[in-house]
Amino acid sequence: MNVRLAIWITDWFGDSADLYFETLQADVAYFTSVSRFQTLVNSCAVAFKSALQKFVESSARMAGRPSLGARIARTIAYLFQLLFCSIWKDLFHSLSWKRKCVQDQVIVITGGAMGIGKRLAEMFALEHKAKVVILDQNEAEALKTVAGIRDRGATAHSFVCDVTNPDDLRQCAAKIAENPALGKADIIICNAGISGFGLILDVSDAMLKKTLDVNVLGVFNTIRAFLGPMISRNQGHVVTIGSICGFAGDVYGSAYCSSKYAVRGIMESLENELHDRDITGVRCTTVYPYFTETAMVTYEPTSTFYNVIPLDKCIRSIVDAVLKEKRTSFIPSTFFFIFYIVKPFLSKHSFFASRKWLNFRYGPPIVKTADAVV
Numbered sequence: 450m451n452v453r454l455a456i457w458i459t460d461w462f463g464d465s466a467d468l469y470f471e472t473l474q475a476d477v478a479y480f481t482s483v484s485r486f487q488t489l490v491n492s493c494a495v496a497f498k499s500a501l502q503k504f505v506e507s508s509a510r511m512a513g514r515p516s517l518g519a520r521i522a523r524t525i526a527y528l529f530q531l532l533f534c535s536i537w538k539d540l541f542h543s544l545s546w547k548r549k550c551v552q553d554q555v556i557v558i559t560g561g562a563m564g565i566g567k568r569l570a571e572m573f574a575l576e577h578k579a580k581v582v583i584l585d586q587n588e589a590e591a592l593k594t595v596a597g598i599r600d601r602g603a604t605a606h607s608f609v610c611d612v613t614n615p616d617d618l619r620q621c622a623a624k625i626a627e628n629p630a631l632g633k634a635d636i637i638i639c640n641a642g643i644s645g646f647g648l649i650l651d652v653s654d655a656m657l658k659k660t661l662d663v664n665v666l667g668v669f670n671t672i673r674a675f676l677g678p679m680i681s682r683n684q685g686h687v688v689t690i691g692s693i694c695g696f697a698g699d700v701y702g703s704a705y706c707s708s709k710y711a712v713r714g715i716m717e718s719l720e721n722e723l724h725d726r727d728i729t730g731v732r733c734t735t736v737y738p739y740f741t742e743t744a745m746v747t748y749e750p751t752s753t754f755y756n757v758i759p760l761d762k763c764i765r766s767i768v769d770a771v772l773k774e775k776r777t778s779f780i781p782s783t784f785f786f787i788f789y790i791v792k793p794f795l796s797k798h799s800f801f802a803s804r805k806w807l808n809f810r811y812g813p814p815i816v817k818t819a820d821a822v823v
């Protein structure tokens with residue numbers, strides 16, 4: 450019955466279209482594989498797009514943007530796609546989130562000698578049987594981490610690498626590819642980072658540059674060293690360790706927070722680039738942890754509701770996000786509501802009132818201008 454109705458609708462609208470919204474077709478293909486009911490949605494979507502395309506083609510283009518008719522058509526198509534395809538596709542995906550198997554896969558972790566990177570390396574190698582490769586400038590600590598993993602029967606390698614130097618990363622990528630025990634990198638985790646905190650006039654030029662070099666250029670350099678082969682085989686996974694500070698600037702955070710905001714920009718651009726080039730096999734994940742117990746955290750962070758996250762809890766959430774190939778992951782997850790849903794709607798005074806209520810602070814006590822010698 451559904452199929453007949455769908456055929457009738459398709460015939461009525463015509464099925465000749467070179468489709469206007471290519472992504473909608475991809476969504477439709479996805480749904481076709483989900484259930485018979487989707488046959489109806491599929492056909493309706495094709496017919497609907499065909500009709501819309503005819504409408505759009507009949508509208509003249511205006512300089513720089515489509516005509517009014519085309520804009521209306523595009524908006525209707527967008528709402529159709531959103532309500533009948535994208536939302537459901539995401540919902541099905543999140544309900545059926547399976548963890549991928551990374552056994553014997555090569556996972557490259559920058560800054561894997563200490564802190565979050567070290568525990569990630571241990572967990573992927575020991576619990577998930579992956580071959581981890583640590584890229585870190587701290588050779589002594591990297592070797593210790595590798596030895597600890599190997600002693601427990603798992604596979605780990607390390608290479609000395611300064612992520613601010615693109616040549617270092619290109620050489621490491623070549624060494625990993627040439628090593629018969631390793632080969633292609635399946636997952637890269639851009640984790641190396643430093644915390645440059647201070648008032649905007651107090652952060653030294655050197656600290657400002659270093660923070661941006663490691664936290665921003667380091668991510669660029671890592672992605673650019675490993676992405677090419679991933680694109681060629683249309684398979685791979687780029688993971689970055691962002692931070693809640695990438696959603697909230699703070700008093701002492703002009704250097705660090707801006708670097709973490711930049712990580713979001715890099716990853717969103719990369720996602721769009723891969724999507725629009727149909728490189729659908731290369732996944733992107735960005736995780737946004739709150740303060741976590743590592744050597745990087747030198748002050749006591751305050752907050753009305755949140756404690757500093759125990760390292761292992763943070764690592765389990767990151768590993769889960771990687772294995773489920775989540776697009777983004779907030780740690781803890783409630784930050785999603787604060788930063789994606791509530792914060793964008795706050796006006797100036799409600800923003801400062803909310804900030805006072807949540808009381809996220811990191812750094813030394815604040816000196817008011819009246820008391821400070823400027």
Ligand SMILES: NC(=O)c1ccc[n+]([C@@H]2O[C@H](COP(=O)([O-])OP(=O)(O)OC[C@H]3O[C@@H](n4cnc5c(N)ncnc54)[C@H](O)[C@@H]3O)[C@@H](O)[C@H]2O)c1
Pocket residue numbers: 559560561562563564565566584585586587610611612613639640641642643663667690691692693737738739740741742743744745746
């Ligand atoms: N600890 C936190 O509270 C927290 C919260 C959110 C996000 N993060 C992010 O997680 C990542 C790891 O932080 P962490 O707490 O484990 O820090 P950490 O200081 O414990 O470890 C950082 C690692 O990066 C390495 N590294 C630093 N500069 C490097 C360079 N130029 N080249 C290569 N390696 C370099 C260090 O040698 C070290 O092994 C960072 O990107 C950080 O911004 C940390």
